[in-house]
Each structure stands twice: as C-alpha cells, then as structure tokens.
Amino acid sequence: MIQDKVIQTFNTFAADYEHSVDHSALYNCEYERPTMMECVPKDLPNKNVLDAGCAAGWYAQQFVNLGAHVTAIDVSPEMIEATKRRVGDTCTVMCADLSAKLPFEDDTFDFIVSSLTLHYIQDWDTTFQEFSRVLKKDGTFLFSVHHPMMDQQLSPSDVYFNCELVKDTWKKGGKSVDVYYYRRPLQVIINDTIKHFTFSRMVEPTPTENFKKQNEESYQKLMKTPAFLIIEAKNDKGRA
Template sequence: MKKQVIESFNQLSVAYENTVDHESPYNTHYERPAMMLELEKNLENYQILDAGCAAGWYTDALLKRGAAVTAIDISLSMVEAAKRRVGNKANILCHDLEETLPFQNETFHIIISSLTLHYIKDWDSVFTEFKRVLKPNGILLFSVHHPFSDYTIFKSENYFSKELLSDLWTKAGKDIEVVFYRRPLLEIIQSTVNHFTLSSLIEPQPIPELKNINPKAYLTLSREPRFLMIKAVKNNG
C-alpha cells in the first residue's frame, strides 16, 4: 500500500505542479478556500507544519500570510516540486507521516494536512505525533475524502467498515491508479477526539466564482459533499 502511494504520487507530481493549481475546481474553488478560511489572515510569528505538502500550494499560501513553514511529504518528487515552488523560504523534507516526526516537542502552532490522511490506515500513531509536536492550544486542521461520498461513488456494501479503495486518475494523458482508505464518520471523529478537542466539522460549499467557470462542478459540489474538514485543538491534559 505505502509503496503504491509513493509511486502514484511520484507520477502525479508533474500534474500537481503544473495543472492542479489551475484546472481542478475541487481543489481551487472548493477544498482550498474552505481550509484557508479557517486560518488567520496574518500568520506572522506562527510556526506551521504542512503535513503532506504535495507540490507545495499550501506551503506557498501559508508563507504569503507570513508564517514560518515546515513541509513534509512521502513522495520525493512532490518534495522536489514544492522546493521549486517556494525555494528556500520553507524547510521541506521527504518524510513518512507514519514514522516519528523529526521535530522537537511543542514546535508548531498549527498543523495543516490537506487530503492526506485517507492514504494512512491507522491514524492513532500519526495523531500521537501531531499532538507531541504541537504547542499547547495548538491547532490541527485537516481535510479528507467525505466518507459518504466515497461510500456512494464506490458502491460500498458496508458504510461502517474501513476499506481500501482504488481509483483511476487520468492526468496529462496517463492513467494512474490511486489507492486510499474509506472510513466511517464515527471513526474519523473518534480518532480525532482521542487526541484533540474537536473545534469544527466543516462540509464545504464551492465558492460562487465556480458557478461561471464550471457550472457542472458547481452544481455537483453544491449538492453533494466530496471532502470533509476537521479543526481540532490540542488537549493539554
């Protein structure tokens, strides 16, 4: 599973670097605006970890708000793409989120993880590490596939089971198999509150500009959830 994820995103790095930022309405007019809305406009004096940075869109956006950013991704090709995007303005590392994070306790004010955690089967060890490296009252903000969306699209037989799914993405004329886990909402929430205090659960809506740019995508995203966002605060007990 892990090897396949790395291989898939190594292949997808070119598309992420060159087209996703401009041509994927699910990212540009849906997930990203909703995530950024949960953060302060001015992030000066904030240390932020971009956990699963891909080609560095969030790293760049956080830098533009004044944050000091550290970014990690399991795909070396994605890390290289992120470095091309921001140069030496951020500390960008190739690292597996399922391994111990190479940071001191209470390093970060915020951890942001965009559409990454559904590639990981067990969240307990990941959240344990996230909690360790967050400062007191630090914020975890993450997005994942919406569990009901995946349940419907992939015609799963049991919503309450955690299952490994496979999808075929066509990018730059190439078909690339991408595998990920679907888990029920209860597990998503329970895994979070085992380590953090839940602050917000967000089922985003597309921003209005999408209606003119891509009416079909706007209609779909206005009626059917595709992603789910969780904002949580570090428990200090």
C-alpha cells in the same frame, strides 16, 4: 505495500500538481482550498507551521506569504522537489512519512495543516499521537479528507460503517492512474480526532461561484453529495 503505491502515484502526479492543479483542478482551487484558507488561524506571522502532506507546496507558499515559519513534508520525493522549486529557501522542506515518528522535537509547531492527505494512511493513531506531540499546547490542527459520502460508491463491501481500502481511477496529464486510499465512516473520523485533540468544528465545503461558472454539472453534484470534509481541532495537552 499500499504506501509504496501511494508514493509511486504521487511521484507520477508531481508535475501536474506543480504546473496545472493550482488553476485547472476545480476540486482543489475552487472547492477545498478556499474553505480551508477561511479556517486558517489569522495570527500566523512568526508562528511555526507544519504543512503535513505538502504535495507541490501550494499551502506552504500561502503560509510563507502570511509571515509564518513553515516546515513542509511529504512522502513523495517528486512532490518534495516540486515544493522546493516553488518556495526556494523561504521554508524547510523534507521527505517524511506521516505514518511513522516525525523528525521534530516536542512542542515545535503552533499550527499543523494537512490537506487531503490523511485518507492515504490506514492507522491514524500513530499519526495523531505524533501531531499532538509536536504541536504546542492550545495549537491548532486543521485537516481535510475525503467525505464518507464521496467514497461510499467505491466501497468494495458496500457497507458504510466499514473502514476499508478503496481504489479509484484518476485522469492526470492525459493518463489514467489507479489511486488507493482508505475510506472511513464519519463517526470514525470524529472519534479518531477527539481521542487525541479537542474538537473545534467540522466544515463541509461548498464550491465557489467560479466553480459553478466553469462546470455547472460538477457544481450541482457537489451541492448534492459533498466530496471533502474539513476538521479543526485544538491540542489541549492538559486535558484528562
């Protein structure tokens, strides 16, 4: 199963995410994260936040620092252990599958963030239904995924409009690892979102000047072909 491969892959990546990504992975620390944090609601103190797909806990730590009550979940047991080492007892950390029913009561959270996680899930319908269920009315859902432009070159069909499984190869910790995930055209990303939430905005992040200083070639590549896409939505449970 693809999910088993995803778990195995991120168990393998856990040490790198815990010790290296925060300062050496420019696509994370100087591209996706700065823009995501600009989109985070400013009223987080004492709010309940779900970090859905927490990896090694970088976002969970940011939200704790902002005064939120944080619950961090991930499908990878090794990532969960890494998050626990980072945040200690400052938030709740547990292993959970985002493609299944979540272990939370209705209307539990004020804010759900999911960073670079949802493209590992084939069917967003169950996931978004669960997010809507556990998110309070008028709560915010913020997520980032691979941009369709980035994944098109990996498409086995070379048809932009297909939703399909792709395979990429990443180098982490001196090793080459096959990584499997799903690519979607932009219209599917948007339409799957508005099926369950009220769309607020879409952001295509740009790399920071520090990114440019450290890797001019990759900076110029991202300015021509974006790698990530950020979507913000609201949980309007009262809508028709």
